[in-house]
Amino acid sequence: SNLETLIQRLPKAELHLHIEGSLEPQLMWDLAQKHHVELPFSDVDAIKSAYQFDNLQSFLDLYYQGADVLRDEDDFFQLMWAYLCKCHEQNVLHAEIMFDPQTHTERGVSYDVFMPGFIKAIEKARDELGISVYLILSFLRHLSEESAIETLEKARPYYEHIKAVGLDSSELGNPPSKFERVFAQAKALGFKLVAHAGEEGPPEYIWEALHLLKVDRIDHGVRSIEDPELMAYLKQHQVPLTVCPLSNLKLCVIDQMSEHNILQLMNDGLRVTVNADDPSYFGGYLNENFMALAEHVNMQASDLITLVQNGFKASFLPEKTKQDWL
Numbered sequence: 546s547n548l549e550t551l552i553q554r555l556p557k558a559e560l561h562l563h564i565e566g567s568l569e570p571q572l573m574w575d576l577a578q579k580h581h582v583e584l585p586f587s588d589v590d591a592i593k594s595a596y597q598f599d600n601l602q603s604f605l606d607l608y609y610q611g612a613d614v615l616r617d618e619d620d621f622f623q624l625m626w627a628y629l630c631k632c633h634e635q636n637v638l639h640a641e642i643m644f645d646p647q648t649h650t651e652r653g654v655s656y657d658v659f660m661p662g663f664i665k666a667i668e669k670a671r672d673e674l675g676i677s678v679y680l681i682l683s684f685l686r687h688l689s690e691e692s693a694i695e696t697l698e699k700a701r702p703y704y705e706h707i708k709a710v711g712l713d714s715s716e717l718g719n720p721p722s723k724f725e726r727v728f729a730q731a732k733a734l735g736f737k738l739v740a741h742a743g744e745e746g747p748p749e750y751i752w753e754a755l756h757l758l759k760v761d762r763i764d765h766g767v768r769s770i771e772d773p774e775l776m777a778y779l780k781q782h783q784v785p786l787t788v789c790p791l792s793n794l795k796l797c798v799i800d801q802m803s804e805h806n807i808l809q810l811m812n813d814g815l816r817v818t819v820n821a822d823d824p825s826y827f828g829g830y831l832n833e834n835f836m837a838l839a840e841h842v843n844m845q846a847s848d849l850i851t852l853v854q855n856g857f858k859a860s861f862l863p864e865k866t867k868q869d870w871l
């Protein structure tokens with residue numbers, strides 16, 4: 546269709562992508578064989594069929610289990626390189642990519658294993674594919690703030706490779722207020738700030754992310770719609786929301802794609818972007834997320850163009866570089 550051609554053709558930015566969530570079943574299988582890790586699956590197809598979720602937690606349980614096959618530097622290189630090749634295929638020219646250090650350090654895999662793997666793939670993609678990448682160090686919110694502080698400190702040798710810090714994992718019961726001190730430390734170090742809020746959690750968590758953590762963007766934020774005052778604030782300050790349509794469907798945040806509120810958020814004047822979140826687990830990379838919207842909500846070509854432009858506007862690229870894409 547025309548919209549499909551347009552989506553494929555437009556240069557795009559990806560702002561909400563967990564690199565561990567881009568681990569494809571085939572690579573998971575191959576790495577499990579390589580390291581003699583036992584997976585509770587009989588073959589690659591059995592991994593794929595297990596990807597049916599009731600909520601965020603049921604997904605996270607599989608996501609952390611899957612990440613356990615990542616053991617040495619080359620595994621992390623392969624993971625990042627596979628994702629960046631996908632970016633090239635889909636005409637994604639800038640990606641701001643989250644990684645979860647604690648998912649690895651908690652299993653005895655250190656920064657000196659995953660960071661060199663990531664950095665080598667990122668440099669290769671910059672040189673050979675012309676893709677720019679920023680890394681976002683994301684804290685696991687089901688763990689303590691002390692653990693987050695230690696995670697930020699251990700990253701010190703790699704600060705020059707990290708653009709921002711974020712907050713992900715189990716939202717309900719782990720409000721942003723739990724991480725006020727570590728976000729203040731990260732801000733003092735010069736990092737940009739993002740946090741998942743208002744995916745499963747209430748609008749109050751979005752207010753906390755804004756006022757207590759002082760984030761530059763909200764990841765997801767689809768529950769903003771429940772709070773008119775919050776909507777007004779997000780509009781006035783043009784705080785970006787990194788919305789992930791296929792994720793919302795797979796994690797039962799919505800029952801059907803046709804019920805997604807993204808057009809309403811956009812038509813109310815918010816700076817909304819479209820993103821893939823965990824593409825291997827949710828059934829699509831960035832273009833498939835745009836396509837799902839084109840098929841199931843009443844999107845015009847002009848809406849798609851606005852959403853794609855918002856991706857660059859909401860990025861952490863320098864203003865001059867952004868202008869080149871708008």
Ligand code: HPA
Nearest residue numbers: 563713714715741822823
């Ligand atoms: N939400 C919270 N935590 C996550 C997600 C998500 O969508 N993906 C990976 N970790």
Ligand code: ZN
Nearest residue numbers: 563713764822
């Ligand atoms: Zn996410």
